[in-house]
Amino acid sequence: MKPGKGKTWTDKVNDTSKVHVVKKLEKDFADMPAGAKMLIATPKIIDDYVRQIPKGKSGSLATMRRDLAVEYGADYTCPVTSGIFLRIVSEAAHEQIEKGTPPGRVTPFWRVVDEKSSLNKKLSFGETFVKQQRKKEGLVS
Secondary structure: OOOHHHOOHHHHHOOOOOOOEEEEOOOOEOOEOOOOEEEEOOHHHHHHHHHOOOOOOOOOHHHHHHHHHHHOOOOEEOHHHHHHHHHHHHHHHHHHHHOOOOHHHOOOHHHOOOOOOHHHHHOOOOOHHHHHHHHHOOOOO
8 A cells, every 4th residue: 555645665764864853842833842852753763663672572652752762863763754764664564564575574563553553543454463463472451
């Protein structure tokens, strides 16, 4: 499936014109206070992070946000764009599987997206795939 403008999900992950930004918040936003430095990552940064999670291990969106904030010299990572970019990464991985790439060779987004994640409801391919992959790796929520 292609998102808008004719780009595939994989194209969106690999778009090198997108760069991360660390900005100072003018006012409170989500779980972040005014004055804090917030990282707005990119789909590629999220993809690279998820690829580093070893098989049989799981992470969380909250842990990923904390780790990326530290790595990029920010206090926080934007929760809104992190969720959007994790969806892009998930859709791209599934898109690659549908084209014949073995699951072991794509970004293992199911190590961050668990059965209870609200992201599951937004994925074009549903939550069954996530459950199957997590079960294969012995990941429980």
